[in-house]
Amino acid sequence: MTPGERNAILALLNSASVTEPTRRALVERLDARYERQFFDEAEFAVLRAVAIRLVPHDPDEMDLTGTVDHRLHSGVGDGWRYDAAPPDGEAYQALLSALPAGFETLESVAQDAAIHAVGISHPHAFEDLLAELTEAFMAHPLTQYRFGYVGFADALNWLYAGPNELEAQEEAYGPR
Amino acid sequence: MVPADLLPTDLDVLVIGTGAGGAPLLARLAQAGLRVAALEAGVRHPPGGIATDEIAQAGIFWMDERLSAGQNPVSFGRNNSGRGVGGSTLHYTAYTPRAQADDLKLRTEFGVGQDWPLEFADLEPYYDELEFFLGVSGPAEYPWGPPRRRAYRHPPLPLNGAARLMARACAEIGLRTSPAANAALSRPQDQPGYGIRHACTNRGFCQAGCSVGAKASMDVTFLALAEAHGARIVDGAQATALTMKDGRVTGAEFMRGGEVEHLGAKTVILAAGAVETPRLLLMNGLANSSGQVGRNFMAHVGVQVWGQVEDDLRPYRGIPGGLISEDTHRVPGLIGGYLLQSLGVMPVTYAVQYARGTHQWGPELVRHLSGYRHVAGINMLGECLPSEHNYLELSDELDGRGLPKPRVHFSFGENERKMADHAEALMRDLWDRIGARDVWALPRAAHTLGTARMGADPETSVVNPSGRTHDIENLWICDNSTYPSSLSVNPALTQMALSLRTADALLKELKRV
Numbered sequence: 052m053t054p055g056e057r058n059a060i061l062a063l064l065n066s067a068s069v070t071e072p073t074r075r076a077l078v079e080r081l082d083a084r085y086e087r088q089f090f091d092e093a094e095f096a097v098l099r100a101v102a103i104r105l106v107p108h109d110p111d112e113m114d115l116t117g118t119v120d121h122r123l124h125s126g127v128g129d130g131w132r133y134d135a136a137p138p139d140g141e142a143y144q145a146l147l148s149a150l151p152a153g154f155e156t157l158e159s160v161a162q163d164a165a166i167h168a169v170g171i172s173h174p175h176a177f178e179d180l181l182a183e184l185t186e187a188f189m190a191h192p193l194t195q196y197r198f199g200y201v202g203f204a205d206a207l208n209w210l211y212a213g214p215n216e217l218e219a220q221e222e223a224y225g226p227r
Numbered sequence: 228m229v230p231a232d233l234l235p236t237d238l239d240v241l242v243i244g245t246g247a248g249g250a251p252l253l254a255r256l257a258q259a260g261l262r263v264a265a266l267e268a269g270v271r272h273p274p275g276g277i278a279t280d281e282i283a284q285a286g287i288f289w290m291d292e293r294l295s296a297g298q299n300p301v302s303f304g305r306n307n308s309g310r311g312v313g314g315s316t317l318h319y320t321a322y323t324p325r326a327q328a329d330d331l332k333l334r335t336e337f338g339v340g341q342d343w344p345l346e347f348a349d350l351e352p353y354y355d356e357l358e359f360f361l362g363v364s365g366p367a368e369y370p371w372g373p374p375r376r377r378a379y380r381h382p383p384l385p386l387n388g389a390a391r392l393m394a395r396a397c398a399e400i401g402l403r404t405s406p407a408a409n410a411a412l413s414r415p416q417d418q419p420g421y422g423i424r425h426a427c428t429n430r431g432f433c434q435a436g437c438s439v440g441a442k443a444s445m446d447v448t449f450l451a452l453a454e455a456h457g458a459r460i461v462d463g464a465q466a467t468a469l470t471m472k473d474g475r476v477t478g479a480e481f482m483r484g485g486e487v488e489h490l491g492a493k494t495v496i497l498a499a500g501a502v503e504t505p506r507l508l509l510m511n512g513l514a515n516s517s518g519q520v521g522r523n524f525m526a527h528v529g530v531q532v533w534g535q536v537e538d539d540l541r542p543y544r545g546i547p548g549g550l551i552s553e554d555t556h557r558v559p560g561l562i563g564g565y566l567l568q569s570l571g572v573m574p575v576t577y578a579v580q581y582a583r584g585t586h587q588w589g590p591e592l593v594r595h596l597s598g599y600r601h602v603a604g605i606n607m608l609g610e611c612l613p614s615e616h617n618y619l620e621l622s623d624e625l626d627g628r629g630l631p632k633p634r635v636h637f638s639f640g641e642n643e644r645k646m647a648d649h650a651e652a653l654m655r656d657l658w659d660r661i662g663a664r665d666v667w668a669l670p671r672a673a674h675t676l677g678t679a680r681m682g683a684d685p686e687t688s689v690v691n692p693s694g695r696t697h698d699i700e701n702l703w704i705c706d707n708s709t710y711p712s713s714l715s716v717n718p719a720l721t722q723m724a725l726s727l728r729t730a731d732a733l734l735k736e737l738k739r740v
Contacts, residue, residue, distance in 0.1 A: 070438065072276050076283035105588045130289055130304020134296035134622075134634055163589070170586070182582045189578035189596060190282045198597050200574055202431065202543030205279035205438065209429035212387040212545030214538035221541065 052112045052193050056226075057081075060196050063224060068204040077203060081192045085117030088124040089140060090147075095120065097147045100155035104162050106184045113194070118187040119143075119180070129183075133175045142176035149173060199225030234490055235264050235459050240733070241492035242266070243466045243479060243507075246314020247722040248706030249498030250445035250453065251357075254420075255730035257456035261737075264459040264490065265450075266466050266481050268503075269311035274447065277438040281575040284435040286310070287317040291632075293502060294622055298638035299672060301526050305576070307675050308500060312462050313446035315500070316719065320433045321410040321442045322548040322568065323363055323720040325354050327372045327556060330563075330714045333610070337562045340612045341711040344683045344692035347373070353724035358408070361443035361723075362416045362424065365408035371553035381413040384427055387545030388538060389603035390569040394550055396657035397567075407551040407568065410443035410720070420455035421447050431543040431571050449723075461490070466503075467630060469495065469511050469702070476513075476702045482628055494701045494733065496694075498726075501675035501708040505619050506633045508679065514696040514704075519689050520679055521620055523613035524635055525713040526672035530647050531570060531580070532654035534663025535601040542602045547571035555607075556715060558649060562642045563610025564715050565650055570604030577602060584669035595665060605657060607650035608673065611713040614640050619678050637672065674718055679708035693732035694725070705729045 060081065064074050087095045099116040102108075108115060123140045136142050149169050154162060170177040188194055195203070201224045211218065239261040242249045249265055256263045272287055289308040295301050309315035328347035333340035355377045358365075365379030383406035386394070390406075397404045411427045418424045427441040440447045450460060461483070468480040470489065478491035497504045505521040508514050550569040557564045578596050581587065587595065616638055621631035639647065651668050658666050682688025685697035690709050696702045705726050707718050714721060 070279070072278035072283065072438075073280055076278045076280045080282070105592075107590055107593055128290055128292045128304075130291065130306075130308070131293045131295050131302055133300055134294040166588075178583055178586060181586065181588055182579050185582040185592065185596075186282075186575055186579045188593075189575045190280070195574065198574075198599055200543070200599060202541070202574065203279045205428075205430055205432075207428070209431075209544045212385045212429050213391060214388040214536075214540050217539060217541070 056193065056196060059224070060192050063201070063204060063220070064192070068206050068220060070206050073203050073205055077192045080190065083118070084114045085121040087117070087120055089120045090144070094144060094147050097150060097154050098143070100162065101147070101150070101166065102184050104159070104166055105181055106188045108188060113188070113191045115184050115187045119183055122183070136175040139179060142173070143180055146173040146176040146180065196224070197226060234461065234488065235262065236491070238262050238264055238490065238492035240494045240496060241478060241490055242496045242498055244314060244498035244500065244503070244706060245312050245445060245450060245460060246309060246498065246500065246706070247316050247445065247719045248500070248726050249314070249496065250449035251723045251726035252496065252705055252730035253458050254449040254453035254456065255727055256733070257453045257458040259734050263453070264461060266464045266479060266490065267312050267460060267462045268465040270462050271312045271446070272317060272436060274438050274440045277436040279430060279432050279435070279438065281435050281573050287436050291626055294624070294632055294634040295637070296634055297617070297636040301635055301637045301672055307673065308502065312450060312460055313444045316444040317436055317446070318434050319719050320548045321546070322717045323358070323361070323408045323410045324551065324553070324566065324716040325372055326350065326714045326716050326721050330716070333563055333712050339562055341680070343711050344681060349728065350721065350724045353727045354720065356727065357720060357723050361410045361448055362412045363408050363410050364413040366406045369408070370403050370405050371556060379408060380416070384409055384411060384413050384546045384549065385429065386549045387542070387571050388540030389542060389571055389605070390545070390549035392536065392603050392661045393567070393569040393605055393657065396660040397552055399660050400656070402552050402554045404550050404552045407548055409546050409548065411437070411546055412441045418448060419452050421451035427546060429545050431545055431547060432573055433547055434576065435573060465628065466499065466507060467628065469507065469513060471513070474699065476699055494703065496703040496705055498706045500706050501678045502619060502633055502635065504704060504706055504708045505678040506621065509621050510630065514689055514698045514702060516698050517686055517689060519687065522618050523677040523680060524617045524619050524637060525611040525613055525676040525710065526637060527611055527674050527713055528565065528609040528639070528643050528646050528650070529606060529671040529673035530651050530654070531604055531606045531669040531671055532651060532658055532666065533602060533604045533669070534658040534666040535598045536603055536661060536663050537601070539600055540603055541600055542571045542577070542604070543573060545571055555650070555653070561646050561649060562612065565607045565609030565646055566715060567654070568606045568608065570606050572602060572604055574599050580669050581667070585667055598665070603658070603663065605654045607654065608715070608717060609646045609650065610715045611672070611676070612640055612642055613677060613680070613712060674707070676707045676710045676713050676718060679704050680711045681709040682711060694729040703729060703733065
């Protein structure tokens, strides 16, 4: 995240355009970093490498792997799971252990081939992990900034709803 | 939290659940002067504390784990069930079409499915009352169903990008469309027991909770009215057991802050929804002489088709469900029918659905998601026939409270598959006509229905046509578990109508006794 991106994000979040509950949630997420607690060190390193291939991102910018670990450690679920699958943590561990040894040091082409293989052998865990990482990615203020998303500016009415009827902050926000 | 010693005593009626089933009747009974209270597993979510952020609002969903089995496992959590004072109405998109008369007579019309033990005329006065009380925004002339006796209270909400594109595409092939009926205010209104509810701000986060009270969730409508008339709502209270004496229910046990407490009442109304209601009954072995508790679980066929266009649509703006077509209410070759609806969408919801629906990953995933501002969606919502192979049971796995987790078996039958295919082809055609690219379809089922069906015959149903259980004289059920068939419209408005109707039936019965 460049200083320019960070300043632009914080400028909007800290402006009068954003309500307090929304600001609190997003400012906290912008800098959220988690200490590994659920996975062991080796698993965590593999998970991070998988996460970067599944949802390309810079782990220094957003801690998607830590978000998954933190969720599993705190025992929070998403309300359901496939009956055919074990609990999320076990399912993810089984998926990680099905990857070839030294996965994190493989060339990217070999990593992608290995991910394709576990996607077939562990379909539910693969889908759940992909969905969870995608959620953390899309919910991150930096992603939202880069995609020009400004829907969290919720203190005012949106006057328009039609195609290409952009309001001032929609015109201004996001990379040029 | 209210200390235990302040729980109400001498209750006439205890209601378990505060959603579209429990809230309207709670208000009606309180207005009639009864001593009433409700248990709610979730907590209060005042509009002013609602963030415009999908992760921060996870607390309005039922996140206790449910197990999904069958060939079309139903996703729960953020898809299908609410938690909090107001229940699932906290996250519904406030889409409030009426059922059509023939929805209630599927067996008569097709020889399969189930007829409801009541007529459209039984619901109509309640629809009229509800649309006014909730402040439904809708068109002056709605093209489908019998003409309404009372116009919608407010004009329709503005149409967003997806709605305008859908209108254009449907016009090309001669499908009629109309602005939908939404229980969100296009003008402010004074709400008895609550005060002024503001007009919708077009913020598009209905499913994450309304932050201005524009959406008619139960907390800002019926529950406020109920409390103004003395009803008590005990929140953060998960019902764990019904207590019985001499064949009558005497109240309910519930867990609050790790403690087990009890609330007694002369009559108990279960309004916990089509998963928690049968779960509680099965755990207690109650009201199941028919063997129907947990049976015939239904979820609407709900395929969504998404695409991206050149226009900057900003799908977070405007009411998500703005435009409707019921021209597919009856389609040759299908049993029952479906409706079409335009879709706005919040970014995280869209992203997760895309990942689950396409299994796309890597740079291609990020490229697609970067086009979020250009996304337009259409949804179908269609009849699901009751079936033997769809049911809820208790699993051996225990939740955090030591209670068995529910397991829900769900597989589409032939009609559901045919309907999904028909609708997907139609929706793809519509999106092709507007020049959408990256078009993809999300196979999906929505809403939880059935599992404690109503009927006149105690051998084949759990509750009578008023909602009273056949087996236990003072135990009633009022939620979407009692639906004998799914109807081809969103369930919330009909559920509220059933709730007011059950309240009137109970009041009549109490007067008679």
